[in-house]
Amino acid sequence: MTGAYDDRDGTIWMDGKLIEWRDAKVHILTHALHYASAVFEGERCYDGKIFKGVEHSQRLRHSAELLDMEVPYSVEEIEAAKYAMLKANGWTNAYVRVLAWRGAGEDMGVSARRNPVRMAVAGWEWGNYYGDAKMKGAKLDISKWRRPDPLTIPSAAKASGLYMICTMSKHAAEAKGCSDALMMDxxxxxxxxTGANVFFVKDGEVHTPLPDCFLNGITRQTVIAMMREKGITVHERHIEPVELAGFEQCWLTGTAAEVTPVGQIGEFRFDVGALTRDVAQSYEKLVRA
Structure with a gap:
């Protein structure tokens, strides 16, 4: 599947029914378009099974609650919608995007209590999020933007509005020839x-930032559990930027990123070492188990 995302052949699940791809539209006065009142999930389907699908559906509903929205579908109904979309498109390996948002209604200001909450499920066939960096190691810029204080945003929500500074950071990184950017809090x-959690290795032990002001990714949690089952020591803690010079290996985790090695962050360089490769390979086996 290629071309602009609004002009493709295919089927999208929207508000309870399957419709033609090009018919999946919303009105210009949709509240989410003006005020970012939307939440979403990114998931991957491997060999006909969505990895951690139920956990993603549960998080979608939780994210909506944090934004004072109520998704009008149960976890079971969301799961059924995802698989109906995949079946309609004939996909067994695909990326799945579920989006819930405040639509157009009687309100068109900051308040939107009288507007309906809508939901759609789309998908597409997607390879490595970082291209050949999956093998060689991604190159990251260091963003000037920081993850906000959780007293200013619902940081535990996977909410569309929280990604604005991520988009800006990624654009700046790409302009410098980088794949992504590392953000401070x-x-x-x-x-x-900008869309993945980060891990570092030093002396055979793994260090990862404590997710107390950013999303505790499902892939992040999965990889931590997997490493601990292997007997690998994992430290979840606050990490100072000056520590980057002392780490030997680095990788990113996320549904889109899966496990992607990092070769460079700013001036700091990392090896795509044995532990990084083992984690990536073990994750690949796990999602297809």
């Missing part, structure tokens, strides 16, 4: 990339 600690 509001205190100056290492936080995450």
């Amino acid at each position: 509001y205190r100056g600690y290492v936080a995450e990339a």
